[in-house]
Each structure stands twice: as C-alpha cells, then as structure tokens.
Amino acid sequence: FMKQRQAIPFGAATSYVHLEKLCEGSCATVYKGISRINSQLVALKVIKLEAEEGVPFTAIREASLLKCLKHANIILLHDIIQTKETLTFVFEYMHTDLAQYMAQHPGGLHYCNVMLFMFQLLRGLAYIHQQHILHRDLKPQNLLISCLGELKLADFGLARAQSIPRQTYSSEVVTLWYRPPDVLLGATVYSSDIDIWSAGCIFVEMIQGQPIFAATSGTHEQLEKIWAV
Structure with a gap:
C-alpha cells in the first residue's frame, strides 16, 4: 500500500460534490466529497476568503509546499479551486x-x-x-x-x-x-x-x-x- 499515487485531474468547482461536513475550524471547513469525473472520494478543505485580507498566508504556504511534495506518507493535494468567496483544497480522502x-x-x-x-x-x-x-x-x-x-x-x-x-x-x-x-x-x-x-x-x-x-x-x-x- 506504499505505492505512490498520482494526482487526479479536476479543474472546476463543478468537478466534485460535497457529501458531508467532517470538521470545522476558525478558518476552514473540511467536507467529504466525491469526484464527478471518476467517483473517487476526496476531502475538500474550504477556506473562507476575507475581502480585505485575501488568501491567508498559511494557505499559500501549504499549497506551495504540497505541490512540490510527492511521497506515499505525505497527503496528496489533487487541486486548488478558487472563487471570489472561497479557496478550496482538494485532497485525497483519508478514513x-x-x-x-x-x-x-x-x-x-x-x-x-x-x-x-x-x-x-x-x-x-x-x-x-x-x-x-x-x-x-x-x-x-x-x-x-x-x-x-x-x-x-x-x-x-x-x-x-x-x-x-x-x-x-x-x-x-x-x-x-x-x-x-x-x-x-x-x-x-x-x-x-x-x-x-x-x-x-x-x-x-x-x-x-x-x-x-x-x-x-x-x-x-x-x-x-x-x-x-
């Protein structure tokens, strides 16, 4: 089970469906979701964007690092989807x-x-x-x-x-x-x-x-x- 998996192609907010809320924090809410493309389960980390502050620096840092990290023991970031109100990280789903x-x-x-x-x-x-x-x-x-x-x-x-x-x-x-x-x-x-x-x-x-x-x-x-x- 250590085999490395490749990121799956998403591209738009319509590519997945929210199934249920997993947890909620002060800055983000995590949902269990499913890909419309291949029916694979994903985790959707939805970050609310403040109009004046823009994208949180921690989110920028996390995205930039995870895009470069590919390893069996590092969570896989499939895609990043941004709208005017939210920034969504699409991760592989973990139990x-x-x-x-x-x-x-x-x-x-x-x-x-x-x-x-x-x-x-x-x-x-x-x-x-x-x-x-x-x-x-x-x-x-x-x-x-x-x-x-x-x-x-x-x-x-x-x-x-x-x-x-x-x-x-x-x-x-x-x-x-x-x-x-x-x-x-x-x-x-x-x-x-x-x-x-x-x-x-x-x-x-x-x-x-x-x-x-x-x-x-x-x-x-x-x-x-x-x-x-």
Whole structure:
C-alpha cells in the first residue's frame, strides 16, 4: 500500500460534490466529497476568503509546499479551486486521523500498529527533511490514516522551508503538548529536531494511550512536566 499515487485531474468547482461536513475550524471547513469525473472520494478543505485580507498566508504556504511534495506518507493535494468567496483544497480522502484512532483504541495501541505508524511517520519526516522542509505542527490530529493503515502527514500551514545558512523562525509553533523545551523557552533558531521531538511525544502517546506532557495552564506547566521526567 506504499505505492505512490498520482494526482487526479479536476479543474472546476463543478468537478466534485460535497457529501458531508467532517470538521470545522476558525478558518476552514473540511467536507467529504466525491469526484464527478471518476467517483473517487476526496476531502475538500474550504477556506473562507476575507475581502480585505485575501488568501491567508498559511494557505499559500501549504499549497506551495504540497505541490512540490510527492511521497506515499505525505497527503496528496489533487487541486486548488478558487472563487471570489472561497479557496478550496482538494485532497485525497483519508478514513480517520491518529487522534481519532487512538480514541477508538484506549489504553495504548498494539505494538504492531505502533511500529507500523511510527515507521511511516518517520519515513514521511525523513522525506520532507531531505527537501529542507520543517513541518512544525506534528500532532495526532495532523497524521491521517487510511482504511488500509497508511499514515500520511497533513496540515502544512505552519511548515517552513529551511534556509541555509539558518535564519530565525517563530517560536509560536507546534501545539503546546508536542513543543520541544528549547522552543518553549523562546528559541527561534532550530532545525529538524523540532519535528523529531514531536514525533517522540507521539510515539509515547501511542504506547501508553495518553499524551506524555499534557499541560493545561500554559508554557510554565509544560516545562515543569518535561523536567519532571
């Protein structure tokens, strides 16, 4: 199931049908959809455009990076469709995400599944790091899983191309529970290790069934939980 698939041809808003809403955030709504061309299921990420602000920078960044990334463990972007009111990303459809999968299997995953998912996570990370890209927002919700057990990195809105020589980046990245201590302390110079820390946290979470560092009150408590280990 690791075979790479090619993008399918879309081209217009009429090429697909919305089937059901999957989730809704502050900036975008994700729908399950189907292609009118070949009846293949897709995920439609619909971003509302503000008249004054235009296309969000995170959307531009995600689109530009995903158009260049082609790998079995990276979510496949089929097409981008823009209207006056919305920008729609058409992705391959994935059955669930790692957060939902772990919620359905409380107490920790079977070691075979942990190895399967961790191998694919690290393989996807190795690929984007070889392309000098940092994901910067790894968490179970951003790791999508197909009905065949394929795991794919998704949501590249905070991802950045790594410059040589290194430049400073924002320290306001990565969801708190998966953020490394140096970034929690305000570091703005970092490399692929920011993603490796997050992957390690996810690895432990798959084994024990709950986040290893789950602060509820902010950065200070998060650091205390890390230092206590």
